[in-house]
Amino acid sequence: DTAVSQTPKYLVTQMGNDKSIKCEQNLGHDTMYWYKQDSKKFLKIMFSYNNKELIINETVPNRFSPKSPDKAHLNLHINSLELGDSAVYFCASSQLGAGNTIYFGEGSWLTVV
Amino acid sequence: TQLLEQSPQFLSIQEGENLTVYCNSSSVFSSLQWYRQEPGEGPVLLVTVVTGGEVKKLKRLTFQFGDARKDSSLHITAAQPGDTGLYLCAGAPGTYKYIFGTGTRLKVLA
Numbered sequence: 093d094t095a096v097s098q099t100p101k102y103l104v105t106q107m108g109n110d111k112s113i114k115c116e117q118n119l120g121h122d123t124m125y126w127y128k129q130d131s132k133k134f135l136k137i138m139f140s141y142n143n144k145e146l147i148i149n150e151t152v153p154n155r156f157s158p159k160s161p162d163k164a165h166l167n168l169h170i171n172s173l174e175l176g177d178s179a180v181y182f183c184a185s186s187q188l189g190a191g192n193t194i195y196f197g198e199g200s201w202l203t204v205v
Numbered sequence: 206t207q208l209l210e211q212s213p214q215f216l217s218i219q220e221g222e223n224l225t226v227y228c229n230s231s232s233v234f235s236s237l238q239w240y241r242q243e244p245g246e247g248p249v250l251l252v253t254v255v256t257g258g259e260v261k262k263l264k265r266l267t268f269q270f271g272d273a274r275k276d277s278s279l280h281i282t283a284a285q286p287g288d289t290g291l292y293l294c295a296g297a298p299g300t301y302k303y304i305f306g307t308g309t310r311l312k313v314l315a
Contacts (some may be wrong), residue, residue, distance in 0.1 A: 095249075102244070122312060123301075125302075127305075132308075133291055133308045133310070134241075134305070134308065135248070135293060135305040136305070137302055137303070137304070137305075140301060140302060142301075147301050148302050157225075167234060182247050182248075183311055188300070188301070190235045190236045190297030190299065190301075190303070191235070191236040191253055191255055191297065191299055193238075193250045193253070194240075194248075194250065194295075194303060195250075196247025196248050197247055198245070198246055198247055199245075199246070199247055201241070205220070
């Protein structure tokens with residue numbers, strides 16, 4: 093069983109469209125994250141939720157809206173997609189607290205054309 | 206803005222060589238982790254260090270956390286093609302999040 097699974101793995105869409113990426117973890121963790129990895133492989137945190145509550149929001153445009161229906165799921169909705177949104181988006185989970193292992197999904201490769 | 210700088214950014218070596226990757230910051234971290242990422246996959250944890258000066262070994266990999274908890278190094282002995290990947294350090298400035306380093310892309314040639 094995949095610990096952190098996200099769908100879709102690949103997404104090609106036109107500028108201006110709205111798209112969603114779904115994420116689920118079966119590790120029983122209380123904290124989930126969305127990270128963005130750009131073409132230079134820089135991995136930057138976007139959001140973090142703990143028990144469905146937003147605890148980190150890192151200067152991300154309002155077009156990005158995370159939603160956590162329960163602590164096992166964290167979805168990412170993106171409105172009015174722009175070329176600069178093209179990247180790999182990683183969902184991850186961990187137990188709350190520094191020093192705990194962060195488990196990553198396989199990534200969702202978003203290309204905006 | 207807290208930043209973790211890794212060096213070198215790229216490294217291409219022959220099988221059997223040794224190498225060291227550095228992770229530096231001006232900030233103090235409560236803990237620091239190293240991850241390896243292979244193409245098409247998410248990063249996978251290699252090690253966590255929490256005490257200044259701590260050294261941990263994982264087979265041919267040796268990790269060290271700086272005394273002041275601002276920097277770390279990863280040393281690989283007798284590198285193998287299977288070590289190829291993107292190495293990322295990640296520091297925790299507080300309780301809730303990790304900041305990832307700029308990454309080191311390692312290629313080990315057979």
